Amino acid sequence: MNEQLLNEITSEYLQEGRDAFKVGDGVKVHVRVREGDKERIQLFAGIVIARKGSGVHETFTVRRIASGVGVERVFPVHSPLIEKVEIDRESVTMRSRMYYLRDRIGKEATKVKEKRIFEKKRKS
Amino acid sequence: MKLELLGKKLGMSQVYDEDNNLVPVTIIEAGPCPVLQVKTVETDGYASVQIGYNPKGKSPNKVNRATKGHAAKANAEPQQISKEFRLPTDHQFEAGNSITVTDFADISMVDVVSTTKGKGFQGVVKRWNFGGGPASHGSMFHRRGGSYGLCQWPGRVFKNKKMPGHMGDVQRTTQNLKVVKTIPEKNLILIKGSIPGHKGGILSIRVAKKLKTSK
Numbered sequence: 284m285n286e287q288l289l290n291e292i293t294s295e296y297l298q299e300g301r302d303a304f305k306v307g308d309g310v311k312v313h314v315r316v317r318e319g320d321k322e323r324i325q326l327f328a329g330i331v332i333a334r335k336g337s338g339v340h341e342t343f344t345v346r347r348i349a350s351g352v353g354v355e356r357v358f359p360v361h362s363p364l365i366e367k368v369e370i371d372r373e374s375v376t377m378r379s380r381m382y383y384l385r386d387r388i389g390k391e392a393t394k395v396k397e398k399r400i401f402e403k404k405r406k407s
Numbered sequence: 408m409k410l411e412l413l414g415k416k417l418g419m420s421q422v423y424d425e426d427n428n429l430v431p432v433t434i435i436e437a438g439p440c441p442v443l444q445v446k447t448v449e450t451d452g453y454a455s456v457q458i459g460y461n462p463k464g465k466s467p468n469k470v471n472r473a474t475k476g477h478a479a480k481a482n483a484e485p486q487q488i489s490k491e492f493r494l495p496t497d498h499q500f501e502a503g504n505s506i507t508v509t510d511f512a513d514i515s516m517v518d519v520v521s522t523t524k525g526k527g528f529q530g531v532v533k534r535w536n537f538g539g540g541p542a543s544h545g546s547m548f549h550r551r552g553g554s555y556g557l558c559q560w561p562g563r564v565f566k567n568k569k570m571p572g573h574m575g576d577v578q579r580t581t582q583n584l585k586v587v588k589t590i591p592e593k594n595l596i597l598i599k600g601s602i603p604g605h606k607g608g609i610l611s612i613r614v615a616k617k618l619k620t621s622k
Contacts, residue, residue: 289420292434292595296423339421339429363427 293339298361304343304368306331307376307395312345312358313366324366327356330395332381334360346384348392353385410514411492411613412437412506413460414596416521418606422587422597432587432597435519437612439505439594441483448496455493456500459486462609490611509591516618518582521610523603525576535569579603583615 304310312327329347332355336342341360346353358365374395384392414437424430440458448454459478461467470485478485481502494500511517531537531552540548552571556564585599596612604610 288593289418289434291593292590292597293420293422339423359429361423362429363423 290338296339296361298363298365301360301368304331304370306334306379306381307374309371309374309395310345311369311371312356313369314358315364315366328371329354329356330381330384330393332384333379346381353392408514408614409492409494409498410506410510411458411490411611412508412511413440413458413488413490413609413611414438414594415462416602416604416606416608416610417595419601424587430587430599431601432599433602435596435598435602435610435612436594437508437511437596439507441478441481441486441505442500442502443478443481443483443486443489445500445502446491453493454496454498455491456498457489457491458506459483459489460609461487462607463487488609492613507591508589508594508596511586511596511612512589512591514586514614516583516615517586517598517612518580518615519584519598519602519610519612520578520580521602521604521608523575523577523579524605526574528572529574530571531569534571534574537569582617 308331310328310331314325314327316323316325327345327347329345331343332346333344334341335344339359339361342357343360344355344357346355348354376395381395384395387394414435417434417436419431419433421429422432438460440460442456443459444457446453446455446457461484466484467487474485483503500506526533530550532539532550537550537552539550540546542549552569555568555570581600581602584602586596587599588597589595590597598612602610
């Protein structure tokens with residue numbers, strides 16, 4: 284199957300504004316959770332450690348330390364259940380997959396080099 | 408209701424359904440399939456419909472006169488492949504009409520008949536899921552099939568004994584697959600789950616035979 288046709292079929296399932304966050308960013312993922320017939324928003328905050336795949340297949344992994352235990356959750360990027368992805372802090376990364384964070388303990392585990400403000404200014 | 412359509416497998420992808428679940432789908436390009444001939448009990452002894460399909464989207468370059476004449480009778484272009492399916496006598500199909508994906512729009516479940524990928528000559532471990540022997544400790548019995556039979560009685564190997572041989576490239580039917588979506592402008596039909604065979608493989612889609620609900 285050619286890629287163009289595949290894009291035409293899947294384009295209607297893509298959500299807007301999902302390109303904004305990248306690997307290394309601290310994010311809050313707003314997930315819609317259905318309990319019975321009620322719906323509420325659940326937050327999952329952590330660091331994006333990977334973005335995999337492309338198009339509708341694309342997923343991203345968020346890692347957080349919850350009561351001393353590392354928790355990772357994989358979301359489909361274009362899932363309609365994700366209300367929005369809020370970016371808390373941007374960072375500078377030398378890797379496309381930050382799996383090295385898994386081996387870190389304590390304070391180091393959530394430490395990622397932050398994007399400095401003067402770098403932003405220079406770009407704009 | 409009986410309905411059949413010829414098509415080809417394009418590949419797989421994923422879409423979201425109305426409950427926001429990510430559903431794996433096989434994308435199939437199917438039809439339009441012109442009805443080449445309607446057979447009746449009076450003339451042919453049984454009722455059936457013959458449909459044709461051009462996988463390349465156009466008529467074949469070289470057509471013999473018999474094929475040409477057969478298609479011309481139904482006011483259709485010559486078709487590369489044709490298939491017949493039996494029907495009860497009361498149906499509305501007429502020669503020259505086309506069956507398209509739109510006819511499948513309100514059908515929930517389908518069966519797909521396709522040809523599996525050819526695996527060539529394979530041993531018993533891959534072909535029949537035999538366990539094989541130990542890898543080491545001097546067993547000298549690794550991926551062999553073991554004994555083929557008994558002794559003087561019966562003095563032959565029983566029929567259907569599982570042995571090495573050609574694997575794959577056989578027709579298989581996958582039953583009760585859900586139709587996720589049809590895209591009539593592009594002659595596409597999205598079916599939940601996977602289907603045997605290569606991309607580009609010719610297949611036929613029919614309304615599910617063993618569906619429990621009354622149709």
